[in-house]
Amino acid sequence: MIESRCGLLCSECKYREQMGCKGCVNIDKPFWGDACPLKSCCEGRKQEHCGSCPEFPCEVLNQFAYAEEEGDNGKRIEQCRQWQTQQQVKMKKEYSSVPQ
Secondary structure (H helix, E strand, C coil): CCCCCCCCCHHHCCCHHHHCCCCHHHCCCCCCCCCCHHHHHHHHCCCCCHHHCCCCCCHHHHHHHCCCCCCCCCHHHHHHHHHHHHHHHHHHHHHHCCCC
């Protein structure tokens, strides 16, 4: 299940309950500011998450993933890769089950 646009696992976020956050896929505006550039980019490009973008991983995602204070050492990038792989497997299964 996709939890965010950038690969953060909302289920592991320490602010989720504290801030009443439902995750960026379910809200219009993040609790921490007016907008999130990654959320805006994904939604503007009609992508479910960063990993499904042809430019993945882009400079903006890399900046977030490796930021000194809020970064996660690339964990979110790996999560996006996992989500993309899961989506590809699902699509292959669905395609192979369609009568030719």
